[in-house]
Amino acid sequence: MNAFHRIGVALFAAMLLSASAWAGEGPAGHHEETYSAGEPGDAKKPARIVQVTMGETDGKMTFTLDKVEVSKEEQIKFVLRNNGELDHEFILATTADNLKHAGAMKKNPDMEHDDPNGTRLAPKKTGEILWKFTKRGTFEYSCLIPGHREAGMIGNVIVK
Numbered sequence: 001m002n003a004f005h006r007i008g009v010a011l012f013a014a015m016l017l018s019a020s021a022w023a024g025e026g027p028a029g030h031h032e033e034t035y036s037a038g039e040p041g042d043a044k045k046p047a048r049i050v051q052v053t054m055g056e057t058d059g060k061m062t063f064t065l066d067k068v069e070v071s072k073e074e075q076i077k078f079v080l081r082n083n084g085e086l087d088h089e090f091i092l093a094t095t096a097d098n099l100k101h102a103g104a105m106k107k108n109p110d111m112e113h114d115d116p117n118g119t120r121l122a123p124k125k126t127g128e129i130l131w132k133f134t135k136r137g138t139f140e141y142s143c144l145i146p147g148h149r150e151a152g153m154i155g156n157v158i159v160k
Contacts, residue, residue, distance in 0.1 A: 041130030
């Protein structure tokens with residue numbers, strides 16, 4: 001290998017390193033992300049459909065269907081409908097993760113979500129979340145818009 005070839009190889013390697021350092025791993029928290037309640041589902045595999053409705057009634061904010069039982073490794077398609085007059089969220093995680101996220105939401109109530117374990121729906125809108133439960137335990141879905149969780153918007157998923 002002559003000197004010019006070695007310099008060319010070294011320059012190419014330096015360009016690759018600087019390009020990867022500049023590009024990084026994408027948005028923070030979105031590279032090989034893990035979730036406390038399992039993992040995103042596979043649209044090519046069968047899923048049980050679970051319908052959950054969001055809304056407000058008599059000063060409370062609710063999920064209609066506030067408890068779901070699933071088997072470990074089961075895939076669920078949550079079909080969501082916001083029948084309320086306000087925006088609502090469905091965020092699936094452990095209670096600890098949702099409480100941490102709720103704290104961040106208090107500081108930034110208009111936070112945008114682009115995660116497979118959660119969505120925000122405007123009034124009278126629908127959405128879906130496809131999820132595979134890979135861990136046993138009790139998980140929750142809650143609305144983390146400030147004040148909504150405190151007004152009752154919490155549901156549980158029990159994975160057996």
